[in-house]
Structure formats: structure tokens, C-alpha cells
Amino acid sequence: MIPSGFQVELSHGRYTAVVTEVGATLRELRHDGRPLVAGFDADEIRPNFRGAVLAPWPNRIADGRYTFGGQEWQLPLTEPARGNALHGLVAWVRWEVAAQSDSTVELVHSLVPFSGYPHALDLRVRYELDDAGLHWTVAATNTGDAPAPYGTAPHPYLVAGAGRVDDWSLELPAAEYLEVTDDRLLPVSVDKVESAGFDFRTPRPLGDIFIDHAFTALTAGDDGVARVNVRAADGGGVVCSWTAAECPWVQIHTADRPGEPGHRIGLAVEPMTCPPDAFNSGTDLIVLAPGQQHATTWTIAAL
Template identity: 30%
Template sequence: MIELTRGENQIGILPGLGASLSYWRLRGRDLLVPTADPNLRAQQDTPVAAYPLMPYSNRIADARFSFEGQDYELAKNIVGESGSIHGNAWEHAWTVIQQDPDRAILLYDHDPSVGENAKEWPFAYRGVISFVLLDNGLNVELLIANRDTRAQPIGMGFHPFFVKAANSGLTFQAQGVWENDAATLPARHAAVEGEWDFASGQKLTERRIDNCFSGWADRAVISYPEDGYEMHIDADPVFQHLVVFTAPEKPFVAVEAVTNMNDAIHHPEVLERGLHVLKPDQRLSGVIRYKVVERRG
């Protein structure tokens, strides 16, 4: 693990475990919940607090897809499910290419010609992640470049496990929400009304959500009224979607800024699915900004 510090702001990074964060601590307060998921084999049952999603976010149904007339079959990297999830960058060691006291840049090169790598993703790409500490926040910049000789479909995002307190609330605006089928795949696009409307904020304690919101307005706020602070999440426009996961029995809420809708590769009929087709040497990048706003003291 490498550690970055700026004043009372600290993060721990695990380069050997998918460039994951092991913690984020500000003024002695833990902002993330390290979480071990035995169903994600590559994390080796190690608790992680956040990790990058490349070269796609969320699930690809049945771990297979077709692109430009070619059929591809992927490895199933989540126990108990028929699909593949969150790409493969989180499954590999990353190289630290720059480290300063309060910032670090890490790189991962995916080569499908090596071993079984083609089963993880059939195209060559380079992933870069930059962590930059601020006095009251953290900036995460994601970049993915097509290093293949062919075009490839690309998506990306970041998956933090934020603390969920007794009265935590979540506020954001979006244009729609994807309701899921039994396999947690998008089945119906619905309006953000009633239980799906978070524009004025909703409490998280009893909610069970594992859905992708479309047309996200690039701002979300998690409130902690008893603890006197808010977590503000802002992202560049490339992150058009927001995935939210929370459950009553879990001590965290995952609020994930991502480029693509879940299973985007299988939904060419959706104009705003957020799937980017990169030609050789093209790249996609964006910054997600996390800021702690104190509401008392």
C-alpha cells in the first residue's frame, strides 16, 4: 500500500489490487467503508474502499457480446452470476508511474495476447488513474486509451463505498432510471418520479437499490446530518450515468459516476447509452471530484 497525505486528509492505495483505495480518512473521520466481496475472486477477499471500472461499468449479460460483426465471449468474473462485471482493470496490478506526497498516477496496460487475458477483454487498452488530494476532498481522474489496431467499445467509472449513517440521505437529479430484471440487468426505462425521484433528497436507511440512473446532472450529495457533514460528488459530463447501490443490511452506499448504462453493449437502440467507440490511439478521460462540506463546527 502507498499512502498520500495533505494536511489531515489521507488515502491508502493498493496498486497490486486493481489500483483500489484501502481507505480515505479526513480529520480522523473514515469516509469510506472497506468492503470484502468473496464473489469478486480477483480481490482475494481483501476489503477495498473504492476501485476503478474499466473498460466498462457494471454487467455484460451472459459474458458475451458482438461488435463490428465479431462475436466475443468473456470470462465470468463474479461468482453465482452468468455475466461479467466491471471490466478487468480491478483484477490486475497497476504500476505507480508518479508519486508525490498528495498525488499519485497509476497505469495498467491490458494485452489480450498474454495468457487468458483475451477472455477478460479482447482488445488492448491502457488505463490511467490519478488520485489528487485537496484540503477537503479528492479528485479522481480516469483515462482509457485504445492501444489496439481495431476500434473497441469503451466505458469507465469509479466505485466508492461511502459510509452510510443512521440518517444518511442522497440527493441528485437525473432524467430516468433503469428498472432491472431478475438478473439485475436493465429491463425498463422509467421516469424519475415517486420512489425514484431524488431531486429533493431521500433517506437511505431502509432503501434497497441497485439501479442505474440516466441523464445524471453530474452532481450528487450524500448527507450525514448527525455527523455534521456532506459528501459532494461532481463529475465531468462524460459521466452521464449514476449507479446507486444500497441495502438495509449494508453499512455503505455505493454512488458510482460512470459513463455507460448497465449492459450498454447490448442496447444499441438506446441513443444515450454512454458507450464510446474508440478508434486506435483515441482516448477517453474525465474527472470525478469528491468534496467534504462541513455543516457544523
């Protein structure tokens, strides 16, 4: 059995993509054969969260504990080394294909309530290729009878071209970042990007900088869209874009894993509806009423 499950191949014009059953994961995305994301082999267990869907929360929940509806809940500690609940509940589950064409696939998963998250959600992920790139939509409907806390994000590692992160430049339209603890990467306070050397509002080389932080105070274009551009030395590259009002946060990670094959091979760009530990802080936390649906879309395209 293939560890990532069945593979769905998509194509449109100059773009191709592969989506997997496990995690509704984006395993490959190419433009004229050039990788736009760091992928993995079909017979390989997905490295970490590379290309996964993060729901019903992105990033970390401290100690896996949170209070909602007047009660305290305990989630599994899926990042045991740091004592956190990481990246939601659906990154390692099997999804079902609900609809498919040459350029589009929709996958669904029904999240079953359990003691740590006693809420029923119907989740739907849609991938669509067109001339503008890959459109990646995550939708959630609360099918339970009580309000449910919710957040979501994608987890692609963008690839600008030849080389690694050190060889690329970044344009990130964020004025603030979330300072974190060094050991558990939990939020401390919001600060200006200049204070940490994280000001990429004007494109500049990444070099050997380490980043694993959430950014906010995004500057959108006249169309309301925020864009993160990553470029290689030859001027080519990749862009991730989304409606800034829907995802006011974006996690950037330089994929630092010394000694591993995946060390700095791609730049994680994760537009988030809420910051880390939002189940505790309440910052930009979505609360889905019974029957309510929430949907948001990100686009990845070649430059």
C-alpha cells in the same frame, strides 16, 4: 504478502488517502480522521469491489456476450450466480506506480488482448488530494489497430458519518432510473424516479430502502457538474461530483448484504460513462479509435 499489494499513502491538509496496488483501489479516504468511504484493512482481501476501478466496462454484461465489429465475443462470467460479466477486467490485477508525490499517485496497467476482449489498452489512474478533496481520474488509450468498446466508473462506498445507510439522507439529482430484472439485475427500461420511490432530487432520509439501480437524466449545476450528497444526522457528510456530460449515468447501491459485516455500511455511488450492458445496447458506449485516449474525473469531498 499483503493481499491488496503495496500501499501508497497520500496526504494534503485535512485529507489523507491510501491507494493499493491491486485494482488501483482506493482503500481509505479520510477528512480530519473521519472516514469518507467504507475501507478495509491492508491485510484483508478487498471486499467485493469496494474502492476499485471499473474498466473497460462498468456494471454488467448479460451472459458475458456481446457483438462488436460484426463478431460475437464471450467474456468470462465473473458474476456466475447471475450469469454476467461484472465490472471489467482490471479490478483484481496489479498496477504499477508511474509517478508519486506526497499528495498524488499515478498507476498504470497495460490491458492485454484476449479472446473475449481483443483490444490493447493502456490504462492510467491518477489520485490527487487538494483542498477540494480527492480527484480520481481514469484514462484509457487504445494502443491496438482496431476500434475498441469502452466504459469506466469508480466503485466507492460513501460514508456520511456515524451509523449506516439507514441513518443518512441522500440528494441525488436524477429524474430517471433504469428498471432491472429482479434476478440478474439486467436493464429492462428507463422510467421516472417517482414510479419507484427513487426521487431524491430533494434531500430525504434513506431509511430501509433498497437501491441497486442506475440513474440518469442528471441535473447539473451551472458549472456542468452533477453532485450526489450523502449526509449524517449531525449535518456532516460526503459529496461525489463529476462532469455530467462525461458520465451521464450513476449507479447507486445501498450495500445490502444481510448477515455480512459490510451490510449497509456505505452507499455505493458510481458515476458511469455508460449504463449496464452497454456493450450490447450501445447506449452511451465509448468507441476508442486506434491511438485515441479517453479520460474522466470524479471528486470525493467532505461536507
